Amino acid sequence: MDSSHFAHRGHALRRGRISEPGRLYLLTAITQHRKKVFYDWQAARLLIGEMRELHEQAQVRSLAWVVMPDHLHWLVELGPLPLAPLMQRLKSRSAIAINKASANSTGRLWQKGFHDHALRREEAVLDVARYVVANPLRAGLVARLGDYPHWDAVWL
Template sequence: MPYPDALAGRSSLPRQIYHITICTHQRQPFFANWQTGRLAVQELKRLQDERQAESLAWVLMPDHIHWLMQLSESASLTDMIRLFKGRSARIVNMSLEREGRLWQRGFNEHALREEEDIRHIARYIVANPLRAGLVNRIGDYPLWDAIWL
């Protein structure tokens, strides 16, 4: 049964797989430095450790993140994204000695349908740095992961 979510028009489906996209505030390339990006990645891993969601694949680009994840049985999608954005903003801002918004308001989500090929979507996600011309081989890009490695 879906749980009503804090934002109108959204619902959280337990165990649902979502493709999440979150952009930085004004598309600023906060994560062009991979060391800064690792701080945000720590917060993805923390959510998994807290059993909020299971990360299936993700890539942190200089100005946005793509995240393929499965929501836990008890987590709210909006609350979990709010936690990620708040925690990562706090630690990244501290590291960059700045204040202000790190992420744009809101996020985009796509709840995968049963017939969609999860591995195909994961390959699309992790290939973002290749399509953006940031690297010639995905192995050269430091801010991505997938469970199928």
């Protein structure tokens, strides 16, 4: 379930999408041209700050997430804000913050759209969370998950 698997499907993913408050979703967003924006510590922390703000505003309940160099995986319980406005807000606010903080970053940060996967009741939430946070290991970025700085899960 690597994020490159989702990238080629683009706008077709939006058809049939539903937002159901209280439902668990795995959300994936990819940077424009898969630029490795989040190798930059400050850029990654600005994105994480925007995710935490949405959590604190009770728009989502963040269960697990990882910020990879060129994409984000975010396992959430959806709050009152529907999926599309939630992701629009996250992507817009993070792009503004990152562009403002960096002289090297201007313009579009994210690809259009996002991928969402609504978890079915029979899916093991912990297995999905493990998939999310293990991304840096599978990508060969670190030998141990604890060595990767940009992830979290409520089960810790």
